[in-house]
Structures are given as structure tokens and as C-alpha cells.
Amino acid sequence: MTATIHSLPRKAEPSLEPLMTLVADGLNSVNTVILDRMQSRIPLIPALAGHLIAGGGKRLRPMLTLASAALLEYGGNRHHKLAATVEFIHTATLLHDDVVDGSDMRRGKKAANIIFGNPATVLVGDFLFTRAFELMVEDGSLKVLRILSNASSVISEGEVDQLTAQRQIETSEERYLSIINAKTAALFAAACRIAAVVAERPEADEMALDAYGRNLGIAFQLADDAIDYDSDAAEMGKDRGDDFREGKMTLPVILAYARGDAEERKFWEAAIIGHRTSDADLDHAIALIGRHDAVEATRERARHYAARAVDAIAHFPKSDAKAAMIEAAQFAVARRY
Template identity: 80%
Template sequence: MSADIIPLRKRATEPSLAPILALTADGMNAVNAVILDRMQSRIPLIPTLAGHLIAGGGKRMRPMLTLAGAALCDYHGTRHHKLAAAVEFIHTATLLHDDVVDGSELRRGKSTANIVFGNPATVLVGDFLFTRSFELMVEDGSLKVLKILSNASSVISEGEVDQLTAQRQIETSEERYLSIIGSKTAALFAAATRIAAVVAERSEADERALEDYGRNLGIAFQLVDDAMDYDSDAGEMGKGKGDDFREGKMTLPVILAYARGSDEERRFWQDAIQGHRSSDADLAHAISLIARHDTVSATRERARHFAQRAIDAIAGFPAGAAHAAMVEAAEFAVARRF
């Protein structure tokens, strides 16, 4: 382990999302009511297609973080309900667009919207959800919130384009990979938590602390997602195993396996990432190389580092149910298998 990797402190019991789920349960009911109301349209296909993904499960981590952050800041109003719904709409829109770009067939264990409804409808409904999210921001009336969430939306788009240009590029560095996931995943985590401090009218320092928590948690979350593509089965992940491999995505397990591999192994990775080795047998060989060099463990180790940074970011907030729930959520993010 390199000197700059901070190990996540051990806990006596397996971490769980139960504390943050309990903390945000009432608020999430209000958020879900906003989501259900604002996904409606006079065009029946829009709520049908949006509902296909929104009702398909998922942890709802991003809106939960807005609610948990508000609790940590001792906020007792209701502004954060609409803003948490806006966050979820942004996330859902990006998922719809991602599935079209990637040609994905499974998400959360069910057929993706693009498979069921087609690419054009999926892209357009994603656009609709983006517009709904901005309507909710405008209704809130805070230019600061609007700036934070609109900037996050822009950064996410940049990250997705950067990932697309890095696709099938075997020389993609760990630094660039971390930059990509910092944009496409962590930016919304960071914005979701920061706006909680804004609505609670807390200090700039508290805003930054919550933003740092969200950003580091988002990086940890994506690192574990990328590790699971090579060490979990499709049932656990809710998507096809090896999707990243077949799409030529340079995620950290592959970047490290390529760097640590022999000349023969590196030739295999070059062929595979360029799309010339994508059979089930090739995937099995890729998994064996990743296991040989223990790069899934290395990826999870880096995730633990970022999770600890998230926990450290909120160390200055008072102890209590909200603080404990957010700490355990960070620990769960790296211990999870789904």
C-alpha cells in the first residue's frame, strides 16, 4: 500500500445502510411524492418510460445524502425535499442517456429503458427529466443552489464525454481514470450534500466539508462499482457481468492489471480493450489476470482510502444519529457486494 493511501478504520459489525435509511425515511417519502408528481406529463410515454427506471429500485443514495446532510446541519424546513428530487432527476436522466451510449441491456436486474422503448424515446425522456430538475431548482429560488446543481450537471456531462474518449484507449492512466469518475459520478454526490448546508444557511466551511464528504464518497462508490464488474455475478450487480470489459472501458482493475502484467498479458489487454477479444472465454481470462495481480483488492483498497477521507471531512460536525449514519454509509459503500 502506498504512503498516501489512508486505510479505512475497522468496525466491529458489518456496515449497513439501515441507519441512513431510518434517518431519511420520512423525508424520502416526501421526495418520492415530488418525484411521482413531477414525472407526470400529458404524453403517456414520458411517465411510463421514466417510471420504468425510477420504480426499478436503486439505493437513492444521492437524494438520501441531501436529506442526511440537512439533518447533520440541524435543518428542519422542507426546501430540501424538492431539491433532493431534482438531484434524483439529474441522476436518472444521466442513467437513461448512459444506457443508450453504452448499449446496455440490463440495469438493476431488469431490461433497460432503451431496450424496452428504444433509443430515441429514452434520450428524449432523459432530456425531459433534466428540465424537470431545473424547474425544481428555479422554484426553490436560491441562485447558489442553482449554480451548484447546474455546475454539477455540466461536470457530469464533461466526465461522460471524457470517458467516451478514453474508451478503448489502453494507455489511460490511473490519474485520468480518477478524473473521469470524479466528474461523472462524484460531482453529483458532492453537489447533493453541499446543497443541504446551503438550505440550512450554514457557513462556507460547512458547505465545503459536506461537499468533500460527497465527492470522496462518490469516488469510493464508483471504485467499488468498477471492482464488482470483475468479482460479482450478474445477479448481485443487477447488470451483465463483464459489461465494462466488453465495452472497452479502462477502469482501475484493468489499468492496474495492464501495468502489472507480462508482455504477453499486456498484448491480451491491448486486443481486448480494442474490441478484438470479447468472448466469454476472453472475459474469463481477463478475470483470471485480474485475480492473479489482485487488482480488485487494490481497487477496493483505494475505495477505502476515499471513504475514510469522506468520514474525516465531516469530523467537525456534532456526534449524533445523522453523523453516525453518514459515517456508516461511507463504510457500507466500500463493503457492499451489490
């Protein structure tokens, strides 16, 4: 039976603490791999990579690889290098994203492209991708290589799709879900699935973990969409209204536009093409989104996908790993940053 959007076990304040505690020892090993493999004889490379890698990110994707391995009671250590691979892929995409978006902030401090410039940021992102593929080859599994390389390709396609949808007011909810499935959820899915490969578990377990990660990734991105119109910059670690000023058709905007009257739609059409981007315009956009409950509707959809993530691992035996992964799904949609 499929869980409803309200059927996740509730805690007052869901947290990543159980997940972090579960994977703490493994994450230390992953961080050792990351620090070792981001080194280069060219000093700018570790300086720029370290600016982001050491910048306070949650390490959620590699933690999911470790947690999935714990769920399967895997006793080896291959997943440590592969979790580092996942983080390198993620970091490379962030570096490239900041250049594409012209971002000023990332994780509460200046984005790498602002400090080091766009050319260096793009090239170091490329360097991290190559490090990721070196680690995949070292693992020796063609299946792992296929899963992670396919995820990298899908992420790139999702980013290009998002770029082509930018400033396109007619972007549908269906298309937007397709974009975030590619640009965000694909790596969550791969991060979880590869644990089943190294643990030599059956295809059904692989696909269950893939479904957990994919639905969690969609929920996580939808929560991000909501946060951009529901929190201030101090909480978010980036400039409030970034999505609005960049003309991104995220779900709160898509819903507010669909539910708005003719005058409201006229405002959105001007805003999304870049003619209404002042602070006052942002305040008006937030008011319209609030008027139509678009943030809450976005969070409701996020809760739906989080429930699907929990459903996907329902057949695994009760364990600390399973409990931590369930709470991670709760945290993904309840967080305000």
C-alpha cells in the first residue's frame, strides 16, 4: 500500500543527526579520500575545490551511500571511495551551476566564481569530474561505472533543460518535475543504488534504493523551491530571491501563475523575462505566492515524494539505518534552510 502524504511517522523537529551518527566513522574515511584526491601540483585547484568542499555542505549524498550500505549490512569498504565519487560529481555540478547562474553566494559565503573567476571555477569543476571517474575506474565494477556515468549524463541534460526553460513562463509543472528528476534526483538515486551493487544484492534491492534516493531527491529539491520564497538569506546561505531574479520557473511560481488572475499573470510574465526584478517586485511575488498558498502546495508535493521514498525501503528489516533514512526523508521536507 502506498503511503499518503501525511502518513510518515512524525517528530517535532526531524533531523539529520541519526543519519550523521550512523555514518560518522565511514564519513571520516570518505573525507580522507576527498582531501587526498582534490590535491594537485597546481595550487589553485585544491584552493578552489577546498573553498566549496570545506564550505559547510551537508554531505547528504555520500551519507546516503554509506547509510544504504549500512541498511544492507555491507561489511566492506568499497563504498567509501564511491561516496567520495558522488561528492565530487555533486561539487563539480555546483561549481558549474554558480558560473551559469552568476551566483554570489554558496553555503553562506562568497561563491567560488566570485573569488576565483569563472574560467578557473569551470576548469576546477572539470578536474573534479575527472577525479570522480578515476575513482569509479579504481573500483573496477562496470555496473557502478555505468550507474554513476549515466547519472552524470542525466544531470547535465537536466541542467541544460533547466537553462532552456529559464524565463519561459509557459513551463509546466510536468516539465519542471522532469527537470528536477534529472538535475537533482538522479544523483540521489545513484548514490543509494551503488551500495546495493557493491553489497552484491539482488536487482530488486538496487531498484528499491534507487527509488528511495530518486523520490528523496525530488522532495529535497521541491523543499528548496519553497525555501527560496519562504526564508531569509541568513537561513538559506544564498541570496533570497535568487530563483526569482534568474527567471527560474520553480514550482511556487508555476502554481502561483496558474492560479492567478489576468493582472497577476501579467506581473509574472514581466518578472520572469527579467523586467520586474527589484526588491519591491520580489516582495510582490512573495505576496502573490502566499495569496495562492503556492509554498505550502509545493511543500505538500515534497511530502508526497518523501512518503514515496519511505515506501521504497519498507520491505527492509527494521534497523538503525532504516530509521535514520526515514528521518532523513522527514528532514528533507521540514527543513527551512
